[in-house]
Amino acid sequence: MALTHNSYLVLPRLKVQNLNTISSPFTWGAPSITAALGFMHALQRRLPKDWKWMFTSVGMVIHDFEPQVNGDWVKKFNLTRNPLGKGGETQGIIEEGRAHAIVSLVFGVFALGQQVDENQNQQRLGDISSIVNTMRFAGGSIIPHDHFSQLPLFFMEGEETNELVWGKIKRSLLPGFALLSRDDLLIKHTQYLQSINANATALDAWLDLSRINRHCVMEIEEKDGMHSEKIKWEIYRAAGEAGWIVPIPVGYSALSERYETGVVNNTRDSRVAFRFVESMCSIGQWVSPHRLFDLTDLLWSSVTDHQLGIYRCVNKNSLQEFN
Structure with missing residues (x-):
């Protein structure tokens, strides 16, 4: 039986360098939602089991996107030949599309009914930040930051009304665009x-x-x-x-x-x-988070x-x- 989330974890404004921008054999651009779900499962496996957290869904918001391309009318990816072979000869090019981006991720979390005080909660968010800084997103490297406003956010349903929770999360995601299915x-x-x-x-x-x-x-x-x-x-x-x-x-x-x-x-x-x-x-459709009526509109599973x-x-x- 599928679990429904009762909490939300927000990873705001992850700076990702050289992520894979070729999202399928037919499309290129922002990272695919499959990459976000893959990141969710990878993060789940790194969390301590005694937390009793289960990630059920994820939403992706793009704040900035800078594809590594050149050209005016016809765009071409910036490609490199590496590594050099023996004697300095260059290897054949395998096309790789890269981009730099600032991405926020919102996770729906099923937290098994345990009471955690504020100090423990802050410790966990610090641990999550340290774990995330060692991971890769869509093949790109996450650049660590120590700015307080960029630390993860955690909200339990029931602590406040859903409108207040949604309002706090929306403010943390602006300005940006969320990917929805159409x-x-x-x-x-x-x-x-x-x-x-x-x-x-x-x-x-x-x-x-x-x-x-x-x-x-x-x-x-x-x-x-x-x-x-x-x-x-x-x-x-x-x-x-x-x-x-x-x-x-x-x-x-x-x-x-x-x-x-x-x-x-x-x-x-x-x-x-x-x-x-x-x-x-x-x-899909890119929509500003302030236009969404409910947080579940943002989430993918x-x-x-x-x-x-x-x-x-x-x-x-x-x-x-x-x-």
Whole structure:
């Protein structure tokens, strides 16, 4: 049975250097939500077991994002050849997209009913800060800081009203943009394209929502009894899809059967079952936290279905469509 959180842990303004900005085979930009969930599980494994904390979900807010690219119209990643081979010859380049970013993470935590005084709570937050400073986020290095305002924050539900807790967390996240799921837009736009063309697929809708489209409009002008045709180019995104809409990876879909432990050689962990997968993509939206009505709108959790071969991250806006 899935646990529901009764507490919130906020890691405000983590400075991350050289994180991986190629989030899937099809997308690049801000780190994927799968990276945030992976960081959540890695942090969970480093916490002392006697705390009896279980992380259930995570939200990601980007405050600053600086991709390491060059060029004016066509952007290219700044790449390096390393290490040098014998005799000084250079190795072939493997494309790696990097970026510097300032990221805040909000965790939904299930804390097993234990009373912790304020001194113990501050000690724990200091321990968490020390642990986080030794970790990596999305392949990037977390730069330690000792500013008091950047220390982790912890809130227990029930100590104050949810409105007060949410208000404190929102203030700690501003200015910034939170990533939300918009599976509903993808479904709606797929249905719209299929009403025009029965052969349209979800991939067509995803591509249409992921780009700025240009189309030609012919205008007829009348002057002194003469008609002239004028071509006008219009730039638009899909009608009704206002906001900062972006293509995002949301998990993985199975390509093969599920192999038992030890069947496939050279796996990362031979003690767990193995499956070949590919990236699963959807549509997301960046929203300022002050526009959210509830803290749960921000949180993502993982859903696993071995029969369907789906391993994906779900947000409050995508739960209904997934179920």
